[in-house]
Amino acid sequence: MWIHNPVMLDQVLCYLDIRRNDRIVDCTLGEGGHSFQFLEHLEGGKLLGIEQDDEILSRATKRLQEYTDRFGTPPPEVENLFYAVRIKALAAKAGIESVSTEDDLIIIRRFQGLPFDKEKLSAVLRDGIEVGRTQIRINFKKFFRIWKRVLEELIAKLVT
Numbered sequence: 001m002w003i004h005n006p007v008m009l010d011q012v013l014c015y016l017d018i019r020r021n022d023r024i025v026d027c028t029l030g031e032g033g034h035s036f037q038f039l040e041h042l043e044g045g046k047l048l049g050i051e052q053d054d055e056i057l058s059r060a061t062k063r064l065q066e067y068t069d070r071f072g073t074p075p076p077e078v079e080n081l082f083y084a085v086r087i088k089a090l091a092a093k094a095g096i097e098s099v100s101t102e103d104d105l106i107i108i109r110r111f112q113g114l115p116f117d118k119e120k121l122s123a124v125l126r127d128g129i130e131v132g133r134t135q136i137r138i139n140f141k142k143f144f145r146i147w148k149r150v151l152e153e154l155i156a157k158l159v160t
């Protein structure tokens with residue numbers, strides 16, 4: 001398998017001068033080439049990687065698996081950040097202009113001229129989700145514990 005080699009690795013490591021307890025955010029994780037080397041320098045520290053492309057992210061996840069095992073699962077704040085990045089990336093692919101909250105509703109709006117296709121969404125529709133031409137309204141109270149999954153499923157359906 002072809003693996004992307006990190007560019008200017010020596011210079012990056014020299015400039016960052018990583019200490020073992022540092023907290024690092026790699027905002028362009030890619031296949032994790034740089035991050036793999038950063039992790040080599042961490043002992044008690046943590047690394048958060050952000051990647052917009054699901055396929056590339058899964059390659060990085062495999063490459064960095066050894067370190068995930070060593071440090072355990074990320075804390076809730078980091079999981080929330082991962083979730084937000086995933087939703088943003090999916091929303092961009094699905095032509096979604098905004099995801100907002102109003103009272104007990106989560107409202108998904110699409111860019112003008114891109115109406116929602118109810119048939120396409122039929123597999124994930126259920127009581128508590130209303131689909132209009134330009135808005136989807138999710139009743140937050142109805143999905144109190146699972147709203148994140150419901151939102152992600154809906155947006156993912158609009159991509160495919």
Ligand SMILES: C[S@@+](CC[C@H](N)C(=O)[O-])C[C@H]1O[C@@H](n2cnc3c(N)ncnc32)[C@H](O)[C@@H]1O
Nearest residue numbers: 006028029030031032033034050051052053056
């Ligand atoms: C050159 S690659 C990074 C390579 C990585 N440093 C390595 O060593 O494997 C840049 C990556 O950043 C990702 N990327 C670019 N803009 C992004 C954004 N706004 N949010 C998340 N990821 C982004 C791209 O999908 C791409 O995989």
